[in-house]
Amino acid sequence: MTSVPTVAHHDVTSATTGSGALVELTGVSRSFGTVKALDGFDLRINPGELIVLLGPSGCGKTTALRILAGLEDADAGRITVDGRDISSVPTAKRDMGMVFQAYSLFPHMTAQQNVEFGLGLRGKNASERKKIAGEYLELVGLSAQADRFARQMSGGQQQRVALARALAISPNVLLLDEPLSALDAKVRVQLRDEIRRIQLELGISALFVTHDQEEALAVADRVGVMWQGKIQQIATPQELYSAPVNEFVAEFVGLSNPLVGTASGDAATVLGQQILLLPGSPRSGAVTVFVRPEAVRLVPIEGADVAHATRATIIATSFLGSMARAHARLADGTVIVAQIASADVAALRVGAPVGVALDPTPALAIAPGTAP
Amino acid sequence: MTPSAPAAPSLSRTPATPPGSSLSESHPRPQQMRRGMRRKQATTRRIVIGVIMAFFLIPLTSMLYFSVRYPLSGKWTGHSWSDLIHIQALAAEDPADYGQLWDGLKNSAVLVVLTVVLMLVLLIPTMTWIRLRVRWLSRTLEFVCLLPLTIPAIVLVVGLGPVYRIVSSVLSTNSIWLCFIYVILVLPFAYRALDAGLGAIDLPTLSEAARSLGAGWLRILWRIVLPNIRSAVVSACFISVALVLGEFTIAQLLARNNLQTGIYLVSQSDGQLAVTMSLAALLLAFVLLMVLSLLSGDRKSQEGS
Numbered sequence: 133m134t135s136v137p138t139v140a141h142h143d144v145t146s147a148t149t150g151s152g153a154l155v156e157l158t159g160v161s162r163s164f165g166t167v168k169a170l171d172g173f174d175l176r177i178n179p180g181e182l183i184v185l186l187g188p189s190g191c192g193k194t195t196a197l198r199i200l201a202g203l204e205d206a207d208a209g210r211i212t213v214d215g216r217d218i219s220s221v222p223t224a225k226r227d228m229g230m231v232f233q234a235y236s237l238f239p240h241m242t243a244q245q246n247v248e249f250g251l252g253l254r255g256k257n258a259s260e261r262k263k264i265a266g267e268y269l270e271l272v273g274l275s276a277q278a279d280r281f282a283r284q285m286s287g288g289q290q291q292r293v294a295l296a297r298a299l300a301i302s303p304n305v306l307l308l309d310e311p312l313s314a315l316d317a318k319v320r321v322q323l324r325d326e327i328r329r330i331q332l333e334l335g336i337s338a339l340f341v342t343h344d345q346e347e348a349l350a351v352a353d354r355v356g357v358m359w360q361g362k363i364q365q366i367a368t369p370q371e372l373y374s375a376p377v378n379e380f381v382a383e384f385v386g387l388s389n390p391l392v393g394t395a396s397g398d399a400a401t402v403l404g405q406q407i408l409l410l411p412g413s414p415r416s417g418a419v420t421v422f423v424r425p426e427a428v429r430l431v432p433i434e435g436a437d438v439a440h441a442t443r444a445t446i447i448a449t450s451f452l453g454s455m456a457r458a459h460a461r462l463a464d465g466t467v468i469v470a471q472i473a474s475a476d477v478a479a480l481r482v483g484a485p486v487g488v489a490l491d492p493t494p495a496l497a498i499a500p501g502t503a504p
Numbered sequence: 505m506t507p508s509a510p511a512a513p514s515l516s517r518t519p520a521t522p523p524g525s526s527l528s529e530s531h532p533r534p535q536q537m538r539r540g541m542r543r544k545q546a547t548t549r550r551i552v553i554g555v556i557m558a559f560f561l562i563p564l565t566s567m568l569y570f571s572v573r574y575p576l577s578g579k580w581t582g583h584s585w586s587d588l589i590h591i592q593a594l595a596a597e598d599p600a601d602y603g604q605l606w607d608g609l610k611n612s613a614v615l616v617v618l619t620v621v622l623m624l625v626l627l628i629p630t631m632t633w634i635r636l637r638v639r640w641l642s643r644t645l646e647f648v649c650l651l652p653l654t655i656p657a658i659v660l661v662v663g664l665g666p667v668y669r670i671v672s673s674v675l676s677t678n679s680i681w682l683c684f685i686y687v688i689l690v691l692p693f694a695y696r697a698l699d700a701g702l703g704a705i706d707l708p709t710l711s712e713a714a715r716s717l718g719a720g721w722l723r724i725l726w727r728i729v730l731p732n733i734r735s736a737v738v739s740a741c742f743i744s745v746a747l748v749l750g751e752f753t754i755a756q757l758l759a760r761n762n763l764q765t766g767i768y769l770v771s772q773s774d775g776q777l778a779v780t781m782s783l784a785a786l787l788l789a790f791v792l793l794m795v796l797s798l799l800s801g802d803r804k805s806q807e808g809s
Contacts, residue, residue, distance in 0.1 A: 201712075201716055202715075203712055203715070203716075223712075223715040223716060224715050224716075224718045224719060224720055225718070226716075227718075228716060229716065229717075230712070230713065230716040232709050232712065232713060234706055234709045235706075235709075236706070236709045236710060236712075236713040238710060238713070238714075238728055238732075239705070239732055240731040240732055240734075249714070249717055249719075249727075250717035250718055253717060253718040253719055253723070254718065294713075297713075297717065298716070298717075301717060301718065307716075
């Protein structure tokens, strides 16, 4: 594992713009044949903000990023950076640093030469190029590997160099197209945190595309959950998790138990217990309520709490390190997932009866059969 | 366990091996068969290599032998090699015989350069563009490039005869304009070599990375694509050089003069020099191949393995 040195701000500020740009995509649409990849897509990235576009494969997140980079043409819509319309500006003149999903270092160049490439195109002389490239390689903790070629570096190191190369040109926006998906789990987490550290350190506006929700929630200022070419919800990670606006977001971000209940005013009755409803939920009638696993408690069937619990049978448990999950089947066949302390998992026996109780944490409800 | 206690039954289903016998002893046949097979394969390999070497070396040795020995008197001589070195002076003395050879040599040298340059300029940007932007056209391009393989040179000449009448009137009757037809001839071989090279790199990602850093298309071709397909370019160049240096039919039928037509003319008056020149051309091609391979290998080793 490469140790990352602490880099003093003045090392890189000489080569950076110092503040991020305001980026706006308005009404952007893009179709591939009959498939609408983006459908009236709107996004605003505030200066210095890191937005993550999160969504399943084919939801249009990469298309949005590529249109912003100029690598794809939009069928309709407008893209502005600090108020300047760049919709028809070619990629080479957009000043956007990009890190790709695939390893994209130029194989015939060393790490240093890779980082210098964009600087050379901006008219920097050899000594300036060397100095700036050195600073950015130090920023990503790879000064010692400056003379190595791509094939002599690990995947994580290659992506770090790609990040340094993208940042060295002092871009308006940093674009990250699933940069961690080819890396193993440990390096992923390490590099993810480094990307966030560097982005905050430089104050650069950034758009990060991923399908990994943990990654999205860990690094983003705001996360935009995409589906069918549109942003379903854009919010801070906490808000996205605790107050999803629709079924898709509730089901895609984190785990949810869709439970049938009856709404009445600000609350719904689910499994005989009262649960507060989030704004936007129906106020009456039959509803499906999305209850998070951490809002589900398993109680002993003989305990005092059993009066407020519903009988269920444990059908499976899974140990996940810092926590565990238990799957229980209710009498009507509904399977409910509860998050429990990892120390408690050993006490749960498959086939054992338990009581299921719900915390009154606010949850999203939808009328059954409603599309998001 | 006491010595009298019955032995616990073994869980293993492997049959017991008699004491003192090793696995190799218990299965002697397969090992001996493998050794025999290896010996057989090695012998076959040596025979195949020997036959191939003989196929190449016997004619070359015969040519060398013929070039240094008078056929009638049987005397050894370096006369034809000396003539080859002083071909320019010979051409000045006897333009009818040696002048054609000298001109052919010069024309072929220019043709080699023109053909290689035209081939690279035509193929690399086209193939890159098709791989990046119009991938559905790649099959069509492949078909077009491989087409010359199926057309005999004589048919090609019949088809291109009228075209060369126009070329002669617009440009000149100079033999160097054979480069156009030679580019067509080398297309199948050069295409295959370059296609393999381009297929070995992640062209879309590399070009997009370069574009995002501010590079235009020309710079991408020059700074990113070419250095990464260097070996393929070297192969394509070598095939083109070999083909141009050895081409006779088209030049002869279109009444142009190149190295091979020059050798043919000289062979009618000085067979020894003609053979010497042919051998020299082959050696030149061989040396060229070595130099190009070394250059390519040198850059690779600089980049580390």
